[in-house]
Amino acid sequence: MKNYPKIGIRPIIDGRQGGIRESLEEKTMNLAKAVAELISNNLKNGDGTPVECVIADGTIGRVAEAARCAEKFENNGVGATISVTSCWCYGSETMDMHPYWPKAVWGFNGTERPGAVYLAAVLAAHAQKGLPAFGIYGHDVQDLDDNTIPADVAEKILRWARAAQAVATMRGKSYLSIGNVAMGIAGSIANADFMQEYLGIRAEQVDMTEILRRMDEGIYDKDEYKKAIEWVKKYCVPNEGEDIGNRDVKKKNREEKDADWEFVTKMTMIFRDLMTGNEKLLEAGFKEEALGHNAIAGGFQGQRQWTDYKPNGDFSEAMLNTSFDWNGIREPYVFATENDTCNGLTMLLEHLLTNRSAIFSDVRTYWSPEAVKRVTGKELSGRASGGIIHLINSGATTLDGTGQCCDADGNPVMKHHWELTDKEVEACLSATTWYPANRDYFRGGGFSSNFLSKGGMPVTMARLNLVKGLGPVLQLAEGWTVDIDPEIHKVIDKRTDPTWPTTWFVPRLCDKPAFKDVYSVMNNWGANHGAIIYGHIGADLITLASMLRIPVCMHNVDDDKVFRPATWNAFGMDKEGADFRACANFGPLYK
């Protein structure tokens, strides 16, 4: 089990002894316990364990008690706090003043004792002191003896807690670039200042020669390699595709292909060891290599120097992002192809919010219904009838993206790894063909994963972009994967790279300019890549971005689901403009 941050619960009370305080002690503690229970029963960490809460030893009425609580939280690995109260208390005395911990306050909507008045007062204090906090105020008045959490309050507490736990979990970790910038992709210029100041993440880097050194000097777990190559021979080699990407002169022979399989299997282990370390390397005497880089996400440059010379990273990237490998079912790693750190970090935000694996893709082509008709003679239909976006990239697309897992009603789903079955693992593998890499692009060879994502999955595509003078911005589009007529797929897939995995995506349209049609979503995308996650999680991403002070420049989430720190209201009534102004005013979380 990994060591995850905890969420601190702060029961706040009116400090007046001799009647008031005593009458509220039990009620306040019960509210705190109910919040802890709600969070731990509903939210999980990446390894599937429940998110843990720590409740202050006693209620907090005066400043000394707030300080005692802060000390307890520091000693117990708390990374975010939620304060709960049902009564009037003393705002600036009792508030959480930690500069980094995301904060929320639930002011019980009762009337006997005014919890909501404290909520307003303490939120004003948070605004005044530049420590933004989320305010939670239930819609309907509750009775004093009612300790239940109404549905609207629960939704806000959980939205806040998911994002707060993501902020706390990434703090202090690293992003590991293996190599540097791929083919001039600006997103691959690992921006250390952005990572440090906005995410609390250290930018780490190793040269790609380190992979060759570890291979040549045998710095990997030999027992694991034996197991890994056996598994690869059982589940991947039999699904090797015909060499359709290469002219005869460029086709590798069997012996060379087998050597490539061995190479890419070792490379997968080496990428992982570089990220997280491996105790087995310590047993073999490699003390430094056993440590790894404390990476919570990473990326591999690959193109061009490496792929011009050696087998590409497609197999390794795909397997790391997948929820299983030769060691069985496990939490997926977050790993970007082309070392596009902006996309890798977006995948990280998505993974931390959902604990699912994210798809990495080029946002390659908008196919209008007219263009499809012209090229195939056929009409797009159903959800695809307004046009489709072709998501496709060699490499980092998770095999979970095949959509071979099913929910209880038989719909395709990308599951949490703890819900996966062995049968579903085999189904994902069976649906994946490993084509010998196109050696016009990848001179060194290797294998590219190929599959077609099942349609009908709700997904959210997102992307972090860096803009000089403005800083980072987040864009997102909720939508669905779609099935299209197989004849249409065949023709238009062949026009691009048929050895790579394809996901057909249709965003949900609305009256916002960037979402007036499918074309506009493509036309407003800020870079060549997108990070795609199962589920409609736009509202969670918006909440998380506001904690990190990253404004959201494009989204198709309903306004009433947008939940940001209360202080954002002071920046004007149009939510988008206020977000930009508030983020600029408070600046990044870590300065």
Ligand SMILES: C[C@H](O)[C@@H](O)[C@@H](O)C(=O)CO
């Ligand atoms: C093989 C090519 O270089 C691709 O990797 C390229 O089209 C991209 O994915 C660019 O993002």
Ligand SMILES: [Mn+2]
């Ligand atoms: Mn790409």
